[in-house]
Amino acid sequence: MAFRPRRALAVFWKDFLDLRKNVGLLVSMAVLPTVMVLVPIGVVWSYVRTPNHADLRSVALFYDPSLPLGASAARFLIDKTLTDWFGMFLVMPVFVPILIASQSVAGEKERRTLEPLLASPVTAAELVTGKSLAALVPAVAITWVAFVFFCVGVDVVAWPLVKMPLMPDALWTFGVFVIAPLFAFFGNGVAVLISARVSEARMAQQLSALVVLPIVGMVGGQVAGFLKAGLGYYALQGAVVLVLDAILLWASIRLLDRERLVSRWG
Amino acid sequence: MSGIHVEGLGKRFGERTAVEGLSFHVRPGEVFGLLGPNGAGKTTTVRMLTGLLRPSEGEATVWGHPVDGDGEPLRKVVGLLTEQPGLYDRLTARENLRFFMKLHELDEARAWPRALHYLERFGLGGREEEPVGGFSKGMRQKLAIVRTLVHDPKVIFLDEPTSGLDPESARTVRDAVAELASEGRTIVLCSHNLAEVERLCERVAVVKRRLLAIGPVKELRRAGHALDVRVDGEAERYRNVLTSLPFAPNVLAEGARLRVMLADEAHAPDVVACLVGAGARVHSAVPAQRPLEEVYLELLREGRG
Ligand SMILES: Nc1ncnc2c1ncn2[C@@H]1O[C@H](COP(=O)(O)OP(=O)(O)OP(=O)(O)O)[C@@H](O)[C@H]1O
Ligand SMILES: [Mg+2]
Numbered sequence: 001m002a003f004r005p006r007r008a009l010a011v012f013w014k015d016f017l018d019l020r021k022n023v024g025l026l027v028s029m030a031v032l033p034t035v036m037v038l039v040p041i042g043v044v045w046s047y048v049r050t051p052n053h054a055d056l057r058s059v060a061l062f063y064d065p066s067l068p069l070g071a072s073a074a075r076f077l078i079d080k081t082l083t084d085w086f087g088m089f090l091v092m093p094v095f096v097p098i099l100i101a102s103q104s105v106a107g108e109k110e111r112r113t114l115e116p117l118l119a120s121p122v123t124a125a126e127l128v129t130g131k132s133l134a135a136l137v138p139a140v141a142i143t144w145v146a147f148v149f150f151c152v153g154v155d156v157v158a159w160p161l162v163k164m165p166l167m168p169d170a171l172w173t174f175g176v177f178v179i180a181p182l183f184a185f186f187g188n189g190v191a192v193l194i195s196a197r198v199s200e201a202r203m204a205q206q207l208s209a210l211v212v213l214p215i216v217g218m219v220g221g222q223v224a225g226f227l228k229a230g231l232g233y234y235a236l237q238g239a240v241v242l243v244l245d246a247i248l249l250w251a252s253i254r255l256l257d258r259e260r261l262v263s264r265w266g
Numbered sequence: 267m268s269g270i271h272v273e274g275l276g277k278r279f280g281e282r283t284a285v286e287g288l289s290f291h292v293r294p295g296e297v298f299g300l301l302g303p304n305g306a307g308k309t310t311t312v313r314m315l316t317g318l319l320r321p322s323e324g325e326a327t328v329w330g331h332p333v334d335g336d337g338e339p340l341r342k343v344v345g346l347l348t349e350q351p352g353l354y355d356r357l358t359a360r361e362n363l364r365f366f367m368k369l370h371e372l373d374e375a376r377a378w379p380r381a382l383h384y385l386e387r388f389g390l391g392g393r394e395e396e397p398v399g400g401f402s403k404g405m406r407q408k409l410a411i412v413r414t415l416v417h418d419p420k421v422i423f424l425d426e427p428t429s430g431l432d433p434e435s436a437r438t439v440r441d442a443v444a445e446l447a448s449e450g451r452t453i454v455l456c457s458h459n460l461a462e463v464e465r466l467c468e469r470v471a472v473v474k475r476r477l478l479a480i481g482p483v484k485e486l487r488r489a490g491h492a493l494d495v496r497v498d499g500e501a502e503r504y505r506n507v508l509t510s511l512p513f514a515p516n517v518l519a520e521g522a523r524l525r526v527m528l529a530d531e532a533h534a535p536d537v538v539a540c541l542v543g544a545g546a547r548v549h550s551a552v553p554a555q556r557p558l559e560e561v562y563l564e565l566l567r568e569g570r571g
Contacts, residue, residue: 116346116352120366
C-alpha cells in the first residue's frame, strides 16, 4: 500500500477549503489567540502603570524571598508573568487542532461523507496525514501570528519601565518554534483518535478538549508558587509531549481501519 | 478476469448475520440488479464488493481484484454511489468534484470536461460554482452520481440511484445508466424499485440475507406460471375448489376473471378440468406473464419460510 503524497495533499486542500468557508469555526478559533495575547499585555501594563506600589514587593517576595532590596519588584513580576504565561499560551496550539480535527474527522462521519471518501483510492495513512496537516498548519500559523502580536504588544506596553525590548526572549522563541508544534501534534493526535471512535463532531471536540486541563493545571501550580517555570521546565514538558506524540502516531496508524470507520457503530 | 465473481460471500456484525452464502457472477458490460427489501443486505454486499467492509466468509473479485486485498487497486477501478449522497455542503459542486479528481490523481484539465458533460446532462450545468448546501435533494443525488463517474470507472455500484428523484430526473438517470452500460461498463444496481430493475437490468438477484433467486428478468417471471381464466359470472365462487386442488395454487379472483399461479405449466389442464367439474363455463384459459412484483413478493414469502 503505497503512500501517495498527492492524495494526502488533496485531503489537505479540501479540508483547508472547507475551513475557510466555515465562519463559525473561524470565529471560535479567533477568540482563543485574542485572549492569549491581550491578557498578559494587560497584566504587564498594570505593573508598568504603578511600578512603585508597595504591595508589588510583597507579591514578589511571595514568589522569591531572596529578591534583592535594590531590584525592581515590578520588573521581577513582569518577567515572572511572561515566563508563566508561556504555559498558558500552549493551550492554543493544543486547542486549535482539536477544534479543526474533530470537525474534519467526526464531521465526515456525521455528514455521511466518509463512505464515498473511503471508497476512493485514498489510504487511511494518507487520510490521516492530510487531515492532520489541515489541523496543524493553521494551528501553528495562528500560534506564530499570535506570538508576533504578543511580542509587539508586550514591548510597547513595557517600554516606559524597562526601556528595552523584552520580547522575543530565548524561552519564548524556543517554546513557540519547538515546543508549540509538539503540543499541536499532540492535540491533533488526540482529536483524530477520538474522532475515529465517536460519531459526532461535538462529542469528539468535548472529549478531546479535556486534554487541555492538565496544561491549565500546571499553570495554576506555577501561579500558586508550587512549580517554578523556566526554560528547563518547559523543555521537560516538551519532551514528555514528544513521547506522547510518538505513542499517538503509532496508535492512529494501528487503529485507523477502514472497516471501523465505515461501520455505523464503530 | 473481468466482471464480478462472488463465491459464498457472507458478513456478520456480532450476532447478526447481514449476508450469508451469496454467490453470483456479473459479466463485463452487464447491468445486474440487486433486489431486496429493507435490511436485506444489499448495501452490506456493495460495501464488501468495494472494499469498505471485510467479508466474514467467502471471497469475491471485482475486475480481477480480490475484495479482501489491500483494496487500493480495487478502489481505483470501481465507482460507488453510496446510499446517502455524502457531499461537502460548504464546497461548490465543482470543488466537490475536483476533490475526487485529486483523490484519483486525475489530470483535471482532462477530467473536468467529462464531469461537465454529465453535469449538463443531469441539468446541473451552470450551477457548478454554487455551494452544494443550497442544492435540492435530487440535485445532490445527481451530483453524487457525477462524482461516481469522474474517474471513468470500469465497474459501477449504484445503491438506489433514483431515490429522491422526480420522475423526469429518474428517467435521465436511467438513460445514463443504460448508456454507461452500452460503453462496456459493468453496473450493479441496488433497488427496491421493481419497474426500474425490470427496465434496466439484464439479470437480477433477489436477496434477503441469502440469495433467493437469480436470473434474467424474463426467466424470473416465468419461475412460476400463471393461467388467466375467464368464466361466466362471479369468479370468486370457484376460488375454494381451486385452492383445494392437490397442488394448491395461489388464486386471485376479479370479476369474471381468475388468475391461477402454478408451479408447473403441466397443471393447467387440471385447473380447467376442475373448474368445469365445479360447473363453471370456461370461455378462455391463457398462460400469462406475471409482473415481476408478484414473483418478487412470492420469493420473499418463500425466503421467510
Ligand atoms: N455496521 C453495521 N453494524 C451492524 N449491523 C449492520 C451494519 N450495517 C448493516 N447492518 C445490518 O445488516 C443488515 C443489512 O443491512 P443493509 O444496510 O445491508 O440492508 P439493505 O438491503 O441495504 O437495506 P435498505 O434497502 O434499507 O438500504 C441490517 O439488519 C442491518 O441492521
Ligand atoms: Mg441499503
